[in-house]
Amino acid sequence: MQRLKIRELLHWSSRSLVNSSSPDIDAWALLKFVLQVDDAWLIANEQTPIDPQHEARIRKLVDFRNSGVPVAYLTNSRQFWSKDLHVNSRVLVPRPETETLVEAVLNTARSFLSPTILELGTGSGAIAIALSTEIPHAEITATDLSRDALxxxxxxxGRHNCANVKLMEADWFSGLEGRKFHLICSNPPYIARNDPHLEAPELQHEPESALVSGEDGLDAIRQIVSESSGYLHPGGWLVLEHAYDQAMQVQSIMNNARFVDVHSEKDLMDHDRVSLGRRPE
Ligand SMILES: C[S@@+](CC[C@H](N)C(=O)[O-])C[C@H]1O[C@@H](n2cnc3c(N)ncnc32)[C@H](O)[C@@H]1O
Incomplete structure (x- = not known):
């Protein structure tokens, strides 16, 4: 039997990925993963016939993808801040909009000589790793409630040699009593319990504890804001990611908790995605 060429299998995969919003990119990622090759190899070898075992594996992964499993979970890999991260279904797949949070933290960190940073709910470690790379002299504590995520x-x-990050199992601020930070940041769960977006096939595969936070989605943000002042140095910043339509509510929660200089930053889609406030001096 004549074997399919790589180019033909790519074409078939991308046409078959009917539930994907980016079928060409997904097909490319699945092929790279199964063949364990890089972009350059794939481009140079489009006419190479594919081994039937590899073809069978790709067809199976396309089926999984069509049932809603994110590509990142199928390939155990996701890029964030140009770093390749190991991921599985125990952690949220890091999103591009979270890079807006990293940028906001980096901008505020500039005013501190040797910043101490607390990241709450680190998941795969994406934010802490980006911060560690950009501010190697910072002292970073990254927490999560989930042992699997940690x-x-x-x-x-370990993969990215982030020696300046300490991991800690904690329910938000538990176990941190008495400590003070220059910066506290978090991308907490912020989806409302009955939000219809939770029905999206991809979200079905991600941990609910990373997504949902109470009736209006703001339980975690309310708790983090109300407790943060006690863990920030005077003049220290709280930086929070939230949904595209929550900025006004999050700013109001921060203002009510007596934070100053409260404002929001936009993501690449022009949504107010991250809100910041400073503990008064
Ligand atoms: C939206 S995910 C963010 C993960 C990662 N920081 C990122 O941006 O990709 C929220 C994280 O908060 C963690 N989390 C949920 N409730 C928590 C709690 N009470 N205390 C600490 N972490 C919690 C979840 O396990 C999850 O890893």
Whole structure:
């Protein structure tokens, strides 16, 4: 039987990925993963016939993808801040909009000589790793309630040699009593319990504890804001990611908690995605 060429299998995969919003990119990523090759190899070898075992594996992965499993979970890999991160279904797949949070933290960190940073809910460790790379002299504490997530974060910290990040199992601020930071940041769960977006096939595969936070989605943000002042140095910043339509509510929660200089920053889609406030001097 004549074997399919790589180019033909790519074409078939991308036409078959009917539930994907980016079928060409997904097909490319799945092929690279199964063949364990890089972009350059794939481009140079489009006419190469594909081994039937590899073809069968790709067809199976296309089926999984069509049932809603994110490509990142199928390939155990996701890029964030140009770093390759190990991910699985125990952690949220890091999103591009979270790079807006990293940028906001980096901008505020400039005013501190040797910043101490607390990241709450680190998941795969994406934010902490980006910050560690950009501010190697910072002292970073990254927490999560989920032990499974912390195990993934540990793998990623090791992979990227982030010696200045300490991981800690904690329910938000538990166990941090008495400590003070120049910056506290978080991309907490912020989807409302009954939000219809939760029905999206991809979200079905991500941990609910990373997505949902109470009736209006703001329980975690309310708790983090109300407790943060006690853990910030005077003049220290709280930086929070939230949904595209929550900026006004999050700013109001911060203002009510007596934060100053409260404002929001936009993501690449022009949505107010991150809100910041400073503890008064
Ligand atoms: C939206 S995910 C963010 C993950 C990662 N920081 C990122 O941006 O990709 C929220 C994270 O908060 C963690 N989390 C949920 N409730 C928590 C709690 N009470 N205390 C600490 N972490 C919590 C979840 O396990 C999850 O890893």
């Amino acid at each position: 195990a993934i974060a540990k793998i990623n910290l």
